[in-house]
Amino acid sequence: MTILRISAAFCAAILAIIGSALAAGDDVFVVPRVTVQAQADNATAAKLIAQRSGRRHALQLLLRRLTVEEDWPYLPRFASETSEVSPTGPEDFSMLAERTVLTLDHSMLEALESGFEVYNEKSSARTYRAYITYRFKPAAIRKLLRDAQIPYSEAQTRMALVLPVLETQNGLYLWEENNPWMAAWKVRPYNNELTPMTAPLGDLEDASTISPRQALALNEEALAAMAERYSVSQVIVAHAFLKQVDGQHQLRVRLVNGFRESADFSADAELSQINTAPGQFGFDDVQQGPTTNAFAPAQVGDVLAQALFNREAGNFPALAEEAIEVVIAKHAKPWKERTLIDHTEAALLEASAFFNSLGDWTKIRSALISTPLVGSVQVRSLSRTGAEMLIRAYGDPDKLIVAMEAQGLALWTEDGVSWMIATPSTAQRVRGKQRNRRNRFGEYQNGALPVQPAAYEGQPDPRY
Known part of the structure; x- marks a missing residue:
């Protein structure tokens, strides 16, 4: 390979792209639009309590985002939580006794934060309510998890478009204004997850492109058009089936792989051949080293994650937020395990x-x-x-x-x-x-x- 003199413009272009890539990688350390609320003797005290509570919740969401569920019992805890946490059984107690769980106080928690942004702030004489986006320092979070001896992942997949279809006994909802399932996906964005997803605009063009029935039927042409409009390689249908029984909300959620562009399949096929082609240099011929087949991309129609919930009726937004968190965690688990x-x-x-x-x-x-x-x-x-x-x-x-x-x-x-x-x-x-x-x-x-x-x-x- 001939060595050539590298021009200043060449190097500048490289550095610019590297810089933007590093900035994009910090997105996983942002927890957007956390709901905070508190009541105290005065508005100032309520605001401080709400912001601290929100910061604790945001850190918990972030640490769980980066780690696998099996390690969640050993994640660092806030000082006031240590006495509240108790093992669920003798086996759990013995495991916790073998590992030290780090404890954080207010000052340590604030040192992990690089800043926050407040939205829709509302306060009265004794109450405070807002949405807050918390930004954490990547290096500090990495060090925290290393000190806790917990493997973690911060590698993101490519962005996917999610179509939240709600099914009830009264019909199907997608673009309707009274679709609370769509609203739940928009309240707190999920593009900072390891498997990032973004909800559509829901404008007239979206409504004319695909209907809820077409989404559930995985209409190839309509889903491809949505992928092209939002410049994504994958479209996920988030199907929620809701019914009310004896004062209980029963919610079944499935994330279904609705579309994946053909270029991805072509690339995956080539990658598979590179590492597993028999008789060339696949698994049998390589002295050591892995293959890529351990993480096969989802095919159209594959269920990426599913969960069932039974909660007291009356607060569907809270139930929807919980359901989204659970199914995203289930969907991200295989990816985390392969990138820890x-x-x-x-x-x-x-x-x-x-x-x-x-x-x-x-x-x-x-x-x-x-x-x-x-x-x-x-x-x-x-x-x-x-x-x-x-x-x-x-x-x-x-x-x-x-x-x-x-x-x-x-x-x-x-x-x-x-x-x-x-x-x-x-x-x-x-x-x-x-x-x-x-x-x-x-x-x-x-x-x-x-x-x-x-x-x-x-x-x-x-x-x-």
Whole structure:
């Protein structure tokens, strides 16, 4: 690979895209529009109580967003909560006794916050009510979870459009003004989740594009039109069936994969071939290293998550918010498990990037740097068509494969030692052809530069 002088404009473009990728990655540390309310002797005291209560709730939502349910009992607690929490049985008690649960006070909690924004603020002589968006410091939250010895994920999938269809004994609702299920998805946005979703505008164009019956029937043409309008690769139908029995609200919720663009399937097929094609360099031929089939993309009609709720009738907005939180957590669980960061393990991967344009290279570079599974990326050499890198990755490289796949990139290994990364179309062209490529030192190696990993062990991790 010929080494070329890199122009200032080239470097500036790279830095600009990297910067925007890092900023976008901080979105998971934002908890939007948390409902806060309190009553006290005066409005000032009520406001302070409400904001502190909201901050505690927002931190709980954030920590649960980043971790798997099995670790929730060990999440850091607020000081006043420690005496309130009790194990549910002898087995739980023994598990809690073996692990130390960190305790936070008001000052520690405020130190985790980078700022907040208040909406629809209302107060009286003794009460306060508002919506507050809390922003937390990514580095501080990462350190908190590391200190608590809890693995976490902060890698996001691509944004999906959600169509909230409510079914009752009186009919189907989607675009109607009296659809409380749609309203619940709009009250607090869910685009900061690890599996981000956004609700539609609900304007005349939406209503003329798809009806609630078409949504439930997974009408391919109508769903594709909605995906195109909102520039998303996936549309999820959130079907809620509500009925009232003996003063109880019975709510059944299902998230159904309604649409996924064909380009995703093409890319997934190529990625699957890269890592599992029999007789080439699939699982049987690789000395060590993972495949990508552990996280198969959902097919149209697949139920992504479902849950059933029975609550006292009278407060459907609260029930709807609870239901959304539960099904999103269920939907995100497989993704979390495959992208959890375990800082007790780290590997140095010698990797070659292949690209045909500056756009492809900046996509590869920014995807790696913005992925929390990567501690650092060192570019050893760069040309117009490729780059040699040393990647510090946390945990099992299988998780890095999944994270790159979610960003539309192929990461694979042909011998379990040297790694390659490219867009799916470029990967399809170059895979299996790099075994005898000559590197810049004139030595034949499997697509990687000779490096001394020990020389990089002492380097600081720029992310932390």
